[in-house]
Amino acid sequence: MFLNNREGLALALPAAIFSLLLFLVPVAILLSEAFRSDTGWTLSGYTEFFSKPLNQVVFFRTLKLGVLVAGTAAVIGYAAAFCIVNLGPTARGRIFGLVVLPLMISPVARTYAWIVILGRTGIVNDTIVGLGLSDTPIRLLFTETAVFIGLLQLFLPLMIISLVSAMENIPRDVIPAARVLGANWIQVFIRVILPLTKEGLVIGGTLVFTGALTAYITPAILGGSKVLMLETLLYQRVNVSNDFVSASVIAMILIVMSFSANLLLKRIATARS
Amino acid sequence: MARTTNWVVLGxxxxxxxxxxxxxxxAGASAGESLAFPPAGLSLKWYAKVFTxxxxxxxxxxxxxxxxxxTLAALLIGVPAAYALNRYKLPGDETIRTIVAAPIIVPGIIVGLALLRYLVVPLDFTVTMALFFAHTALVLPYAVRVVSSSLHNLRADMEEAAVLLGCSRLQAFTKVVLPNIRGGVLAAFILGFVTSFNQVPVSLFLSGPGVRTLPIDMLAYMEITYDPSVAALSALLAFMSLAIVFAAERLLGFSRYV
Amino acid sequence: MKKLMLMLVSAAALTAHSAMAKDTLTISVYSFAQDAYKKALYDPFEEICDCELVIETGNSVERMAKIEANAADPVIDMAVISSHDALSLAQKGLIAPLDISKLSNHAKLYPAAQDPIGNNMAVGYTFYASSIVYRDDLVKIKSWGDLLGKDLAGQVSLPNITGTQGPLTLMMLDKALNGGSGDFSSVIAKIGEDADDIVTFYSRSSELAQLMNQEEVIAAPLGRFAWSRFKNSPLSFAWAEPEEGQAGGMNVMIMTKGNGNEELAYKLMDYWLSTEVQTRIAEALIDSPANKDVVVSDEVADNLTYGADLINSLNILSPAEIIANRDAWVEQWNAEVIK
Known part of the structure; x- marks a missing residue:
């Protein structure tokens, strides 16, 4: 540890100043926009935003989809992570690589694929009609279901990665020991696995939830104008009507939602122990 | 039995x-005119069209x-910052750390809009400049974090020894520290490259006539033409990203750093 | 830090180089049929003017919003948008009146296109009819009211209210459902009730072309300018002639105020309005001519909105009326339709 502060600051400050001036200051001005009026400070931007039924619907839809995606990702994530940890070292490395792989691929490409899969003439509908489950194709595109599936696929890897790294830290013998002592799998999960992996769950949960809140492409392509989410609503407000007050309100909501999700999950994690 | 269940879940x-x-x-390798799976016959014509x-x-x-x-710009300011945050006891280092990490927390679409409103319009920045700053800021947290973790693994007494043996602090950094964190810097570069290249929300508002990043251009193209060329392009880009990542993994065990 | 500055400078240099090469004219146009426009208009114009065209695409209302956002320092020199979006920009003082003496082809335009929104703030360059495009192997369309009927439930798309086609569709639905009351609120309420039966509300005709070629949608209102995307499809598409008639509109050219590139912009406008270019664009089956000297074959005419008789038969919604009511429509639409 060196003690020359001036030297240290000279090294650290360019990055901090860059971030501050070119990033935080513009964002802060944008966030303050909804609070400013000709006469002074105001909250009318917020009251007006939430008085519109469409905005309320979009707000709750975004929250709902975020929670659903994060919750489903946690369930699948635990199952997948558990299986990955149980593999031998070589297979584990390979499978882990395959899980990480989608993160390197453009989200445009990953979302685009779902148009082909979920369309009226896509594979899912061909299968449903082929199996006789329905006479006519089911409408999947431009529904919340489509957006849900798209978001889940986009962010599931983040949950699996977080949970795998958490599970790798569980001592090898703990689970077999609990089993021998007569615990069933549910008990093992609640009493052993969950407490030991909660940090991974918090990280994964926050990443998936905020990812789902702030994704643009998936709701834009798979939801369209009928399934607006906050991010697509913001884009529309700005692009169609130059409505920067609404944009500022939505920006604040998104940031507050991300932060509170993080805090809430942390709180839950500490309360359990 | 458990093994089978294991593989079914993973499968x-x-x-x-x-x-x-x-x-x-x-779907990109279709011989037909529209996007479909299974494709109407196989051909590489859409892969070829991408280049035209x-x-x-x-x-x-x-x-x-x-x-x-x-990413280079982010490393240029990020590596010294990571070094300072690891090796010096700075006043307010938590604040600096938070400021530098902030771009990861703020949703990209807001960043893009903020830069458009308060840099491009009033200060007469070009859209390209704003994009450059936005992407640098976006990559900065990754650069600092990845390089920090590799600095963390490098014992500080090596540099102290070099200084005692007569090196200047700068020489100690370039001759001792840098060669040892090379892998971390490269990993940060690749992570930054992939993040920046695939970035959509930040660039959404930062586009002008003739200035569009590739993902935004793909979105615009999809709105106009519904042929399989976007699928072909997506596949090509994915292969490009994968090739870079695999090469890095082969060369230096990239995954150790991420 | 020095290195950083160097890098920033080189980044700036890279950005600047494209601007230095030739004179550039930045135009803002609709996003459909860009390949055809390139052949019929952009490439030949670049030859003639020895300049470079930079093209921004998008739907009318989004591009209008961008022109407004950049009003202090116009990015766009010349734009083609809907007549009501042009009027809206004119009322906000963001576009400049046109100097007709610089448009040698002005007198060849149909009278309705010569000064469509007053004060020479715009000139019309194309008329279009709007009707319903549908899969004639699957359904029959006799009336605009069929859009909300049982046969199309779950397979129909309507234009979004903010786009150019939105108000036209409301007008025709009002004719079909209420005998043309002129008050669209009950129509919007009805669309709201049936919202679940509507696949999506499209905002660009190119987007609709996709949906219909993908068989996601089998009928939707559409402007005739986008018809060529359907005509050549392997699927069987037809253009409806509903009993209430067809709607219609005009797209216009405008000049942004104080863009500093007026000479080149006039050159492009005049070229675009010339008999030569209007004929080429008509023969590519994109935009129907506003230049009355254009003569095309019967086959081409069948695919366009061609000739005074047809143009006069269209149901028109005046730009002023659209602007006066648009906010109220959007408000009701947001509350009742896309919830």
Whole structure:
């Protein structure tokens, strides 16, 4: 540890100043926009935003989809992570690589694929009609279901990665020991696995939830104008009507939602122990 | 039995995660005129068409420029910052750490809009400049974090020894520290490159006539033409990202750093 | 830090180089049929003017919003948008009146296109009819009211209210459902009730072309300018002639105020309005001519909105009326339709 502060600051400050001036200051001005009026400070931007039924619907839809995606990702994530940890070292490395792989691929490409899969003439509908489950194709595109599936696929890897790294830290013998002592799998999960992996769950949960809140492409392509989410609503407000007050309100909501999700999950994690 | 269940769960999960990507590869190789799976016959014509679309060429160059130079700029200010935060006891180091990490927390679409409103419009920045700054800021947290973790693994007494043996502090850094964190810096570069190259929300508002990043251009193209060339392009880009990551993994065990 | 500055400078240099090469004219146009426009208009014009065209695409209302956002320092020199979006920009003082003496082809335009929004703030360059495009192997369309009927439930798309086609569709639905009351609120309420039966509300005709070629949608209102995307499809598409008639509109050219590139912009406008270019664009089956000297074959005419008789038969919604009511429509639409 060196003690020359001036030297240290000279090294650290360019990055901090860059971030501050070119990033935080513009964002802060944008966030303050909804609070400013000709006469002074105001909250009318917020009251007006939430008085519109469409905005309320979009707000709750975004929250709902975020929670659903994060919750489903946690369930699948635990199952997948558990299986990955149980593999031998070589297979584990390979499978882990395959899980990480989608993160390197453009989200445009990953979302685009779902148009082909979920369309009226896509594979899912061909299968449903082929199996006789329905006479006519089911409408999947431009529904919340489509957006849900798209978001889940986009962010599931983040949950699996977080949970795998958490599970790798569980001592090898703990689970077999609990089993021998007569615990069933549910008990093992609640009493052993969950407490030991909660940090991974918090990280994964926050990443998936905020990812789902702030994704643009998936709701834009798979939801369209009928399934607006906050991010697509913001884009529309700005692009169609130059409505920067609404944009500022939505920006604040998104940031507050991300932060509170993080805090809430942390709180839950500490309360359990 | 448990083994079988294990593989069934993994098989289903991986199908869900990777299946769509495989479908895109084949949908792009269609001999037909519209996007479909299974494709109407196989041909490489859409893969070939990608290279003839002029806007793709332009936006590819812009995205490359941003990904390479934005990440380099982020490393240029990020490596010293990571070094300072690891090796010095700075007043307010928590604040500096938070400021530098902030771009990861703020949703990209807001960043893009903020830069458009308060840099491009009033200060007469070009859209390209704003994109460059936005992408640099976006990559900065990754650069600092990845390089920090590799500095963390490097014992500080090595540099102290070098200084005692007569090196200047700068020489100690370039001769002792830098060679040892090379892998971390490269990992940060690759992570930054991929993040920047695939970035959509930040660039959404930062586009102007003739200035579009590749993902935004693909979105615009999809709105106009519904042929399999976007699928082909997506597949090509995915292969490019994968090739870079695999090369890095081969050369230095990239995954150790991420 | 020095290195950083160097890098920033080189980044700036890279950005600047494209601007230095030739004179550039930045135009803002609709996003459909860009390949055809390139052949019929952009490439030949670049030859003639020895300049470079930079083209921004998008739907009318989004591009209008961008022109407004950049009003202090116009990015766009010349734009083609809907007549009501042009009027809205004119009322906000963001576009400049046109100097007709610089448009040698002005007198050849149909009278309705010569000064469509007053004060020479715009000139019309194309008329279009709006009707319903549908899969004639699957359904029959006799009336605009069929859009909300049982046969199309779950397979129909309507234009979004903010786009150019939105108000036209409301007008025709009002004719079909209420005998043309002129008050669209009950129509919007009805669309709201049936919202679940509507696949999506499209905002660009190119987007609709996709949906219909993908068989996601089998009928939707559409402007005739986008018809060529359907005509050549392997699927069987037809253009409806509903009993209430067809709607219609005009797209216009405008000049942004104080863009500093007026000479080149006039050159492009005049070239675009010339008999030569209007004929080429008509023969590519994109935009129907506003230049009355254009003569095309019967086959081409069948695919366009061609000739005074047809143009006069269209149901028109005046730009002023659209602007006066648009906010109220959007408000009701947001509350009742896309919830």
């Amino acid at each position: 289903l999960t991986l199908t869900f995660l990777i299946g769509p990507f495989i479908i895109i590869i084949f 679309v002029e806007s793709f060429r332009q936006s590819f160059m812009l995205s490359m420029f941003l990904a390479v130079f934005g």
